[in-house]
Amino acid sequence: MSIEANSIKQDFPIFKIKMNGKPLTYLDSTATSQRPNQVIDAVDAYYKEYNANIHRGIYQISERASEAYDESKRKVAKFINAESMQEIIYLRNATEALNLVALAWGDANISKGDHILISEMEHHSNIVPWIVLAKKKEAVLDYIKLDAKKAKLDMGSLKEQLEKRPKIVSVTHASNVLGTINNVREITKMAHGKGAVVLIDGAQSAPHMEVDVGDIDCDFYAFSGHKMLAPTGIGVLYGKEAILDKMEPLLTGGEMIKSVEHHAYSWNDLPWKFEAGTSNISGGIGLGAAVDYLSSLGMHNVREHEKQITRYALEKLSKINGVTVYGPDINDMDERGGVISFAIEGIHPHDVSQIFDSEGIAIRSGHHCAMPLVTKTLAQPALSRMSFYIYNNESDVDKAIEAINKAKKIFKIA
Amino acid sequence: MPIDIYAEEIVSHYEHPHNKGEITDASVSQHNYNPVCGDEMTMYLMINDGIVSDVKFKGVGCAISMATASMLTDFIKGKTLKEIEGMGINTIIDLIGIDPGPARLKCATLSLRTLKEAVFVYEHKEVDRATKEL
Numbered sequence: 365m366s367i368e369a370n371s372i373k374q375d376f377p378i379f380k381i382k383m384n385g386k387p388l389t390y391l392d393s394t395a396t397s398q399r400p401n402q403v404i405d406a407v408d409a410y411y412k413e414y415n416a417n418i419h420r421g422i423y424q425i426s427e428r429a430s431e432a433y434d435e436s437k438r439k440v441a442k443f444i445n446a447e448s449m450q451e452i453i454y455l456r457n458a459t460e461a462l463n464l465v466a467l468a469w470g471d472a473n474i475s476k477g478d479h480i481l482i483s484e485m486e487h488h489s490n491i492v493p494w495i496v497l498a499k500k501k502e503a504v505l506d507y508i509k510l511d512a513k514k515a516k517l518d519m520g521s522l523k524e525q526l527e528k529r530p531k532i533v534s535v536t537h538a539s540n541v542l543g544t545i546n547n548v549r550e551i552t553k554m555a556h557g558k559g560a561v562v563l564i565d566g567a568q569s570a571p572h573m574e575v576d577v578g579d580i581d582c583d584f585y586a587f588s589g590h591k592m593l594a595p596t597g598i599g600v601l602y603g604k605e606a607i608l609d610k611m612e613p614l615l616t617g618g619e620m621i622k623s624v625e626h627h628a629y630s631w632n633d634l635p636w637k638f639e640a641g642t643s644n645i646s647g648g649i650g651l652g653a654a655v656d657y658l659s660s661l662g663m664h665n666v667r668e669h670e671k672q673i674t675r676y677a678l679e680k681l682s683k684i685n686g687v688t689v690y691g692p693d694i695n696d697m698d699e700r701g702g703v704i705s706f707a708i709e710g711i712h713p714h715d716v717s718q719i720f721d722s723e724g725i726a727i728r729s730g731h732h733c734a735m736p737l738v739t740k741t742l743a744q745p746a747l748s749r750m751s752f753y754i755y756n757n758e759s760d761v762d763k764a765i766e767a768i769n770k771a772k773k774i775f776k777i778a
Numbered sequence: 779m780p781i782d783i784y785a786e787e788i789v790s791h792y793e794h795p796h797n798k799g800e801i802t803d804a805s806v807s808q809h810n811y812n813p814v815c816g817d818e819m820t821m822y823l824m825i826n827d828g829i830v831s832d833v834k835f836k837g838v839g840c841a842i843s844m845a846t847a848s849m850l851t852d853f854i855k856g857k858t859l860k861e862i863e864g865m866g867i868n869t870i871i872d873l874i875g876i877d878p879g880p881a882r883l884k885c886a887t888l889s890l891r892t893l894k895e896a897v898f899v900y901e902h903k904e905v906d907r908a909t910k911e912l
Contacts, residue, residue: 714885730816739816745816
């Protein structure tokens with residue numbers, strides 16, 4: 365089954381709106397995706413039909429809410445091939461999931477002089493928590509080098525850095541700037557070989573491809589719901605049960621507790637141990653509906669669809685004078701996702717974005733929350749970025765190409 | 779946001795900015811940076827008897843930030859520091875002939891913020907000098 369973007373668009377009410385008088389062309393799903401009726405309706409139904417707190421009410425609508433929330437965790441577990449829902453912790457987003465590992469696991473396991481290994485390709489959310497942890501613990505933060513020419517991680521650099529025996533290796537599965545898809549299975553194997561715990565930032569992979577945490581064998585995997593059709597404010601930390609069992613919770617209070625005495629307590633079972641207070645119930649239910657939607661399309665098909673549009677866009681862009689594209693080569697589509705960062709010579713990315721906006725096209729401009737990568741490694745003040753998802757098709761790319769030509773015309777660039 | 783913001787005049791100021799350069803013996807110079815987009819600007823003011831006798835700027839940035847800097851530097855020559863203190867977003871809107879909107883406000887006001895900071899620094903230096911001479 366292949367993906368028909370035009371019929372998928374019918375499921376997304378936002379595509380009925382106009383932006384600056386033009387039909388909306390949305391090319392910024394890397395920042396956040398749009399949401400289909402199926403997800404909006406699931407959230408709506410919870411609030412209208414069975415709004416109640418979960419795991420405590422002995423009444424019908426509370427039981428129904430608990431069941432819907434728990435069921436969404438089973439769906440997510442299946443979606444990424446986790447062993448069970450015990451390994452699925454709901455948080456606000458990937459950022460919070462990465463922070464939980466740095467703060468809870470990191471606090472207990474990182475000591476003075478220990479090494480922490482990340483890469484030059486990371487989003488701020490997978491850099492800053494480690495800088496903070498390294499400072500607090502007087503640990504050493506190391507970076508796997510990026511081979512900027514190939515837009516890939518330098519595996520030689522990884523090998524070298526692993527000789528320092530880092531306690532944890534935390535890398536992104538897919539780059540939100542370059543579109544590069546890292547071989548996280550190989551990275552995990554190499555890191556485990558040197559005794560490191562492995563955390564994968566899946567914010568840009570879980571929405572776009574088949575993810576099998578069992579096959580990757582990583583210890584933790586973090587992703588956001590809002591980039592994969594679900595509401596904002598719901599994200600996931602997957603962790604192997606054995607490691608989560610040993611971890612102390614970060615936040616304490618209700619729900620995460622089994623019993624409390626005046627001076628004693630015992631934690632609740634997994635995954636609830638890490639979810640203090642009333643959860644984002646509607647968000648969890650919405651994420652379950654999003655997983656259903658993506659699963660019905662098939663993640664293999666989602667990936668193939670994005671590959672096809674990305675290849676089409678790369679071909680078109682290569683024919684425009686003065687346009688530089690960042691990321692892996694067009695002949696390397698197996699290691700490239702649907703994210704294209706680009707620069708037009710002589711036009712600042714913010715001006716590019718604004719001209720796109722006037723054509724009803726949403727793209728992103730800036731450093732994409734990856735300042736070390738964009739401003740240091742790639743040495744650009746900012747980049748423009750278009751990114752694709754299930755509802756995009758070749759005609760969206762054609763509109764983007766027209767907008768680039770319009771920008772060049774306004775700025776009188778040949 | 780209407781496309782008119784890229785009217786001929788803005789693009790022309792962007793391509794051929796006025797007052798681009800440095801004043802080596804400036805009365806005051808001030809650097810400013812917009813971390814969100816990486817735009818950067820330094821402004822040099824020559825001030826005589828409370829009046830801007832010359833101004834230059836250098837920097838990198840988008841068309842909006844660079845064109846407004848070009849227009850603003852033209853506009854302030856011969857103006858008093860007091861007049862500059864009274865300038866605000868409306869000065870920019872009058873100069874470029876359009877409201878830049880919230881998304882581009884930081885770009886459009888980069889030069890004005892740099893200018894006002896320069897004047898602030900200059901006036902405090904002046905106060906300082908006056909104090910020292912007591």
